Amino acid sequence: MSIQDEIHQALREIESTLIKNIDLNDHRSKVLLLAALIEEEGQLND
Amino acid sequence: MIKKTIALIQITRIGDVIQTCIAADQLKREQKDIELVLITRKKFGKGLEFLTKGLFKEVIYIDLKDYIKSKNDNLESVIDNFDTSFFHKLEKHRFDAVINLSFSKSSSYLCQLIKSSNKLGLTRNKQGQVAINDQWSQYVYANVQNGTLNTFNLVDIFKFMLGTKETVFKGCSEESSNTISIHPFASQKKKMWGNHKWVEFIYKFLKDNPDYTINLIGAESDAEQVSKMINSSTLTNFQERINTVVGESLEFVYQTINQSRLLVCHDSMASHLAAINTVPTIVLSLGVVRPNETTPYSNNVLNLVPKRSCFPCTIQTKCDLLPCHKDINHQLVSKLTSAILNGSEINAEFFSKEVSPFFMESVDIYASNFENGFMELSKINESSFTSQNMMETYYKIIWSYFFKEIEINTFIPTLSDTVKKDLYNNREGVKYLFELINFGLKFSNAIVNAAADINPDYNLINEYVAKLGEIDKLLTLTKNTYPQLQPVVDYFYVAKANVAGRNIKEISENSLLLYYSLNNMCKVLYDLISSTLKDEGAHLES
Numbered sequence: 001m002s003i004q005d006e007i008h009q010a011l012r013e014i015e016s017t018l019i020k021n022i023d024l025n026d027h028r029s030k031v032l033l034l035a036a037l038i039e040e041e042g043q044l045n046d
Numbered sequence: 047m048i049k050k051t052i053a054l055i056q057i058t059r060i061g062d063v064i065q066t067c068i069a070a071d072q073l074k075r076e077q078k079d080i081e082l083v084l085i086t087r088k089k090f091g092k093g094l095e096f097l098t099k100g101l102f103k104e105v106i107y108i109d110l111k112d113y114i115k116s117k118n119d120n121l122e123s124v125i126d127n128f129d130t131s132f133f134h135k136l137e138k139h140r141f142d143a144v145i146n147l148s149f150s151k152s153s154s155y156l157c158q159l160i161k162s163s164n165k166l167g168l169t170r171n172k173q174g175q176v177a178i179n180d181q182w183s184q185y186v187y188a189n190v191q192n193g194t195l196n197t198f199n200l201v202d203i204f205k206f207m208l209g210t211k212e213t214v215f216k217g218c219s220e221e222s223s224n225t226i227s228i229h230p231f232a233s234q235k236k237k238m239w240g241n242h243k244w245v246e247f248i249y250k251f252l253k254d255n256p257d258y259t260i261n262l263i264g265a266e267s268d269a270e271q272v273s274k275m276i277n278s279s280t281l282t283n284f285q286e287r288i289n290t291v292v293g294e295s296l297e298f299v300y301q302t303i304n305q306s307r308l309l310v311c312h313d314s315m316a317s318h319l320a321a322i323n324t325v326p327t328i329v330l331s332l333g334v335v336r337p338n339e340t341t342p343y344s345n346n347v348l349n350l351v352p353k354r355s356c357f358p359c360t361i362q363t364k365c366d367l368l369p370c371h372k373d374i375n376h377q378l379v380s381k382l383t384s385a386i387l388n389g390s391e392i393n394a395e396f397f398s399k400e401v402s403p404f405f406m407e408s409v410d411i412y413a414s415n416f417e418n419g420f421m422e423l424s425k426i427n428e429s430s431f432t433s434q435n436m437m438e439t440y441y442k443i444i445w446s447y448f449f450k451e452i453e454i455n456t457f458i459p460t461l462s463d464t465v466k467k468d469l470y471n472n473r474e475g476v477k478y479l480f481e482l483i484n485f486g487l488k489f490s491n492a493i494v495n496a497a498a499d500i501n502p503d504y505n506l507i508n509e510y511v512a513k514l515g516e517i518d519k520l521l522t523l524t525k526n527t528y529p530q531l532q533p534v535v536d537y538f539y540v541a542k543a544n545v546a547g548r549n550i551k552e553i554s555e556n557s558l559l560l561y562y563s564l565n566n567m568c569k570v571l572y573d574l575i576s577s578t579l580k581d582e583g584a585h586l587e588s
Contacts, residue, residue, distance in 0.1 A: 003114060006121040014174075023172035029159050030125055030133075032174065036152035037110055 007035050049081045050142040055156055055167070057108060058148045059233065060090045060296070061340075062200070064318040066147055067097045068343050069204035074101065076210055083139055085156065088112075093296040097322070106135045108156075136160060144169075147204050149186055166207055178544045181449055182207045188536035190339060194358060195434070195533050197442040199421040201343035206420075206449070213416050215324050215345055225289075226251075226383065227261040227306040229316035230275070231268050236333030236359070238312045239371055241271060245278045247310070247376040252284045254384055259287045261302050263316060266293035308386055310379065317342040326386055330374050333365075334358055337423060338438065341414060348382060348392065349412045349423060350374050373408035381405075397427045418446065418454050431459045433468035437530045440574045444534075444567055458578050466579060468530075473575040475528030479535070480568040482520050487561045489513045493554040507550070534571070538564045 001009075010031045017028070024032070056066040063086055070082055081103040084091065088107035091098065098105050113127040146157040146167030154176060157169035168187065171177045178184050186203055189196045198206075205213075228248070232238040248260060264272045269292050275281070276288050291302050300319045303309050309320045309327045313335040320327045321342035329349045331337045336358050337349045351357070352373035359365060381401055385392055390400075392413075397406060412423035422442070425435075439456055446452040461469070489510045496507050518539070525535040541560055547553030 001120075002117070003119055003121060003124060010121060018174055021173075024158075024170070024174050026159060027125065029155055029170070029174075030128060031121070033152055033155035033159060034113070034124065034128065036150070036155055037108065040150055040152055041110060 011035055047079055049079050051081045051139055053083045053085060053141045053144045053160055055085045055146040055153050056148055057087050057153050060315040061318050063090050063094055064315055065201045066204060067101060068201050069208055070101055072205055072210045073208045096297040108132060145207060149191055184540045184544060185537060188540040189533050192536055193532045195438055195441055197338050197438050199341060199343055200339050202420040223305055223307060224257050225259045225261055225306050226308045227263055227303050229263040229311040229314055231264055232312040232314045237335055241275050243376055245275050245280050247379050249280050250377060250380040251383055252287055254380060259289060261289050261291050261306060263291045263299055269293060310383060313340045328382055332370050334361055337412060341423060343421060345414055345416060347414050351410045351412060353408050353410055375405045378405040393426055394428045418452055430462055433465050436469060440571055441533050444570055469575050469579060472528055472530050473572060475524060475531050476568050476572045478524045479531060482517050483561055483565045483568060486514060486517045490558040490561050494558050497551045497554050534567050
């Protein structure tokens with residue numbers, strides 16, 4: 001599985017935990033941060 | 047003396063990092079007992095070490111390349127790398143406060159992950175929802191990101207968030223060089239003239255000012271465009287007077303600008319570099335640029351702004367013809383450049399005597415002033431005021447008092463009938479808002495009373511909450527019908543979503559206070575519009 005697929009899967013898991021009212025832990029927040037950084041990387045120019 | 051440590055998160059572009067440095071510099075001047083740590087992207091912050099060194103105790107860089115080293119990495123190894131390369135550096139500090147000056151998704155998660163009991167700016171709660179605890183950040187989220195009626199410069203917003211009070215400018219170099227700098231590029235095509243316009247300007251300037259030379263500044267990625275410009279047939283006889291500064295370090299660019307008599311540019315990082323030492327600057331604002339927000343933070347700047355109803359547009363707006371690019375005439379820019387170099391005073395008299403009215407039809411020219419302790423742009427050419435201009439002024443008065451208790455005096459210009467009609471229409475919208483808010487007050491008050499009961503009737507409270515939901519929908523309808531009322535409605539939404547409180551009683555009480563604030567804002571807005579329209583009989587009854 002590629003890193004992108006792994007991140008997508010992790011995001012889906014996080015979404016399902018949040019729906020179940022389970023709080024974010026540091027690991028999950030780091031995955032969310034990483035995903036957001038990757039998403040924004042292409043949008044930001046000098 | 048034990049110093050307090052504050053983390054500043056700024057992970058947007060180079061220009062934003064420079065603006066953060068300007069605000070941080072002021073904070074350090076005023077607060078000797080603090081140390082600052084900057085968290086920024088390596089690709090934006092590394093080149094600015096000549097500015098950040100000494101100002102920050104440490105700069106901690108984010109760089110995805112340090113965490114994702116190969117395509118074969120799995121998520122766990124990437125997170126491990128993230129921990130080792132980034133989070134371990136953060137953990138060496140004990141932050142008394144974290145202030146997020148970016149308003150991006152990533153910065154909100156980052157702010158959440160940094161351990162500190164005081165957080166300002168965008169962050170996330172344990173459920174991953176956006177949380178904004180301070181008023182200025184709520185203002186930014188509601189107004190800077192959504193609307194076109196923000197009246198505050200970003201540096202001032204950063205300074206307000208950091209709690210600084212003063213504005214100190216460094217003087218520009220007294221050395222007289224016969225060189226001006228031009229940075230004809232920006233981060234988007236919409237924000238910058240095409241090559242031919244710049245070539246026309248350079249030709250005109252060099253022809254009219256035979257003693258002057260030009261530094262043409264660009265990044266490595268601009269090399270092709272720079273080459274096209276200087277090799278243009280129009281500039282054949284002037285090539286010896288054009289010095290190219292392409293692909294150089296930001297420190298070199300900074301020094302080049304500092305040694306110049308003047309900088310002409312678009313909204314870009316070069317303009318903010320010039321602001322550090324108040325090098326005289328002419329900014330050409332085009333496309334999505336919002337002059338109130340991004341004018342370089344300097345007392346030595348002119349901003350040329352198209353008079354066009356679609357300006358400023360948004361990134362999403364499709365525009366092939368870029369009509370605002372034609373609104374700023376290159377001969378006008380050359381005229382202004384020469385006038386500044388000659389020490390002429392640029393005011394309404396200058397425009398009436400020295401500038402053809404044809405050049406002024408489609409452009410307004412603003413200069414900065416700091417009379418009220420923050421940057422304001424004043425129109426210096428004679429030009430009629432639009433309803434947008436008037437609403438910006440009203441909001442400036444309202445927000446300045448609401449957040450900082452600063453009273454601002456302003457003159458009431460002569461308005462056209464069209465503008466008066468627009469303002470009258472807006473006043474009708476304020477009336478609707480006011481009525482809705484009064485209903486909101488009624489139900490919010492009922493919630494406070496019900497929540498104060500020893501055995502609260504939760505069904506009744508839910509009914510009241512549903513009523514408030516209906517009022518919110520009607521507020522949105524009112525906002526859509528009267529778009530220039532967007533700032534107050536959106537601020538109210540953001541503030542209400544982040545209202546503080548540990549239980550339903552506290553939340554409902556703080557929510558009620560917010561309704562009162564909006565109620566007061568509506569009253570003030572109504573009175574300001576009425577005063578402008580000289581309709582003294584009109585006032586709202588609470």
